[in-house]
Amino acid sequence: MTLHTKSQQSKLTKILHPDAKGRITLGALAKGISSYRMTKDQQGRLILEPFVEIPERERWLYNNPEAMAALKEGIADAEAGRLHSLGDFSQYLNDED
Numbered sequence: 001m002t003l004h005t006k007s008q009q010s011k012l013t014k015i016l017h018p019d020a021k022g023r024i025t026l027g028a029l030a031k032g033i034s035s036y037r038m039t040k041d042q043q044g045r046l047i048l049e050p051f052v053e054i055p056e057r058e059r060w061l062y063n064n065p066e067a068m069a070a071l072k073e074g075i076a077d078a079e080a081g082r083l084h085s086l087g088d089f090s091q092y093l094n095d096e097d
Helices: 055-062 064-080
Strands: 003-010 009-016 033-039 046-051
Touching: 055 064
Parallel strands: none
Antiparallel strands: 003 009, 033 046
């Protein structure tokens, strides 16, 4: 596969050449991406939309705007050093935790 790169006003254009079996590899462009949705438009262009999947048990957070806002606020507080310890809560754990 041959790779040609050109930058166009914050847009990255790459020309990728398929190998003998018609495959194209994305290499470092795919770092951190777990899958892509491919769409073929009316002009025959293939558009790849990157996806990063989350565990099912965390999906609720992304579907709950109030919880997501609280999480982001907590992260901002932590980054700004606005924290204080509430002590040790291990006495409240049980075998199910």
